[in-house]
Amino acid sequence: MDGHENVRITALAYGGEGIARRKDGKVVLVEATAVGDLVRVRTTDERRKVARARIEEVVEASPERVDARCPYHAQCGGCGLQHLSYAAQLRHKRAFVVEALERIGRIDDAEGLVANTVASPVVWGYRNKVELEPCRVKGKLALGLHAKGAGEVVPIQRCLLLPAGHEGLPSRLAGALGFALKDADAPLRRVGVRVSRTSGDVELALWTEPGPCNRSFVAKVLADALKATSLVRVLAAGDKGRREVKNVEVLSGRGHWREDVGGLRYRVSAPSFFQVNSAVSGTLVAEVLEGLGEDTARVADLYSGVGTFTLPLARHARTLDAVETAGSSIRDLRRNLSAHGLDAEVHAGSVEWVLPKLGKKDGIVVDPPRSGLGPDALDALADAAPRTVVYVSCDPATLARDVQRLAARGYRLVKAVPLDLFPQTWHVETVARLVAPLQKAQCSVKY
Numbered sequence: 536m537d538g539h540e541n542v543r544i545t546a547l548a549y550g551g552e553g554i555a556r557r558k559d560g561k562v563v564l565v566e567a568t569a570v571g572d573l574v575r576v577r578t579t580d581e582r583r584k585v586a587r588a589r590i591e592e593v594v595e596a597s598p599e600r601v602d603a604r605c606p607y608h609a610q611c612g613g614c615g616l617q618h619l620s621y622a623a624q625l626r627h628k629r630a631f632v633v634e635a636l637e638r639i640g641r642i643d644d645a646e647g648l649v650a651n652t653v654a655s656p657v658v659w660g661y662r663n664k665v666e667l668e669p670c671r672v673k674g675k676l677a678l679g680l681h682a683k684g685a686g687e688v689v690p691i692q693r694c695l696l697l698p699a700g701h702e703g704l705p706s707r708l709a710g711a712l713g714f715a716l717k718d719a720d721a722p723l724r725r726v727g728v729r730v731s732r733t734s735g736d737v738e739l740a741l742w743t744e745p746g747p748c749n750r751s752f753v754a755k756v757l758a759d760a761l762k763a764t765s766l767v768r769v770l771a772a773g774d775k776g777r778r779e780v781k782n783v784e785v786l787s788g789r790g791h792w793r794e795d796v797g798g799l800r801y802r803v804s805a806p807s808f809f810q811v812n813s814a815v816s817g818t819l820v821a822e823v824l825e826g827l828g829e830d831t832a833r834v835a836d837l838y839s840g841v842g843t844f845t846l847p848l849a850r851h852a853r854t855l856d857a858v859e860t861a862g863s864s865i866r867d868l869r870r871n872l873s874a875h876g877l878d879a880e881v882h883a884g885s886v887e888w889v890l891p892k893l894g895k896k897d898g899i900v901v902d903p904p905r906s907g908l909g910p911d912a913l914d915a916l917a918d919a920a921p922r923t924v925v926y927v928s929c930d931p932a933t934l935a936r937d938v939q940r941l942a943a944r945g946y947r948l949v950k951a952v953p954l955d956l957f958p959q960t961w962h963v964e965t966v967a968r969l970v971a972p973l974q975k976a977q978c979s980v981k982y
Contacts, residue, residue: 541594544572549631549931551615551961552587563588566683567609569619570627571597599623604659605695612683613696614959625652625955628963632931632953640935642948650952653822657814658958662696663794664811667705667726669712676713678705678726696959698730701737704761708739711760715753722746724771727805732813733795738765738788740805745770745781754786765789767805780806780863791867796820799846802870806863807841812956819927819964820847822952823900826925826968827851830898835919836879837886837901837912841867844900844927849877852898856880858889887911896921907933908940917944924969934965946971 542555542563553568562585565576573595576588593600603618605611616624629652636645655661667678670688677690692706708726716723727740739761741753754766765788773779783790783805792803796810797817803809810816823844827834832853836845839857841864849855849872857879859865865883872879882889886901887909899921901908907930908916916924924946928934938948946969956964 539575539577539591540588541573541575542588544568544570544574544597546570547627547630547961549635549961557586561586565590567615567618569597569599569623571599607680607689607691610682610689611680611691613680613694615683615961617959621654621658621958624958625654628652628955628961629953631961631963632934632951632965635931635935636938636948636951638935639932640938640942640948642935642938645951648948648951650950652953652955652963653815653818655812655815655955655958657812659695660698660702661814661958662811663698663731663813664727664729664809665694665697665704667691667708667728669723669725676709676716676723678709678712697728698732701728701730704728707760708757711757712741715756716748718749727769729792729803729805731792731794734793734800736764736789736792736794737762738767738792738805739763740767740769741786742769742771745772748784750784750786758787763788765792765805769805778806783863796843797847799871799875801841801843801846802867802874803841804863804867807861807867808864809841810843810956812958815954815956815964816843819954819956819966820844822954822966823925823927824848824851826950826966827898827900827923830921830923832897833895835890835893835896835899835921837890837899837916838903839868839881840864840902842871844902845879846871846875846877848900849879852879854880856882856893858882858884858886860885885912887915890915890919893919895919898923898925900925900927902927903933905930905933908937910940913937913940913944917941917946920971922971924971926967926969928965928967929962931963931965934967938967938969941969 544553546554552564555563564587574590575592578588580587599619601620633645633649636642668688670677672690679688679690682689693702722744724742729738766786768784770781797820831851834852834855836857839845839859845857896919951967954964
């Protein structure tokens with residue numbers, strides 16, 4: 536065999552690859568395909584249990600398939616599902632959650648527990664933040680995004696995920712930055728752009744290594760190219776993936792970015808995390824509050840960030856503890872609480888270290904990183920004995936793993952709601968509600 540064959544795509548894997556089977560039953564994974572496609576492929580990687588193949592020709596197109604809008608779709612790793620209709624994207628994202636809960640979480644009735652995916656009202660231009668990577672094209676600075684499955688950067692002129700009127704920022708910024716940083720000794724690591732539909736704020740964050748920089752010159756050049764309300768330089772050291780922030784320099788403007796969600800205005804510093812789809816974030820908050828139900832006497836918000844959930848929880852909880860490790864997020868959270876006259880105890884430190892000191896809880900909201908809960912953090916959560924746990928996850932696999940671990944501690948999954956915070960991609964956010972059997976030791980204190 537010359538490595539070419541025709542296969543029928545029967546399912547979509549989390550990660551966006553189409554799943555097919557050869558006549559001998561071996562699984563073949565194929566990028567950029569849709570369920571129902573009959574495709575001619577060429578094998579690129581042959582393993583004992585699975586093979587990977589590259590599509591050569593769509594012999595018979597699936598009804599789910601649509602024309603990709605972005606000219607960089609074939610190379611860029613950012614929008615791996617844009618060749619699918621939006622309705623199909625929503626169905627598959629629900630299926631990702633169901634499959635993970637069944638296979639990893641060992642939840643027999645997952646199909647009945649997982650709701651339909653909540654759609655985003657905006658499916659292009661929805662991101663309030665895009666991070667661009669520097670690269671060189673014919674010796675000149677360019678900005679781009681990571682290529683599919685590789686460390687290379689795909690230079691881009693525009694990004695259709697940025698809000699209307701800002702799609703061409705990558706091209707405009709590249710030229711200005713090339714001139715502004717031509718004599719800088721500190722290498723440029725990445726460029727963060729935040730655009731708010733609600734406040735009108737536009738922030739540009741230059742992530743560089745520590746070193747001399749003509750700040751006034753850089754600010755003047757970039758002010759002419761981009762009418763930003765905030766221009767900052769984030770000094771980062773060490774491995775790029777760890778984002779070890781040494782300092783943040785305000786070059787011009789406010790020095791922070793503002794966004795409104797659910798009637799609350801949030802102040803967000805450049806290093807701080809904030810949900811990228813503000814149009815769905817209000818629904819996300821509402822799902823968390825609904826999931827918590829009446830267990831609001833003693834509440835903890837773990838991995839609280841700048842307060843996406845802390846602020847609305849503070850309106851309902853009798854007592855509220857927020858736990859966070861990132862210094863910039865802690866400062867933002869305290870300012871956000873103060874600006875709205877809301878009260879919560881903010882604790883700086885890891886969940887596994889702080890939570891055991893906070894006593895029993897009636898309800899806990901947890902929004903961990905993609906890696907999910909570490910064993911010690913999960914033990915600390917279970918030992919706090921909440922009646923209700925609302926788990927916000929950006930990865931179905933780690934959510935399912937932690938649901939299974941919490942089940943071993945007596946918790947039962949009662950509902951999972953996928954939300955599409957990331958249209959055109961295979962990523963999905965999920966709000967899961969878990970409850971523990973009622974026990975006298977877990978009853979709320981009567982006030």
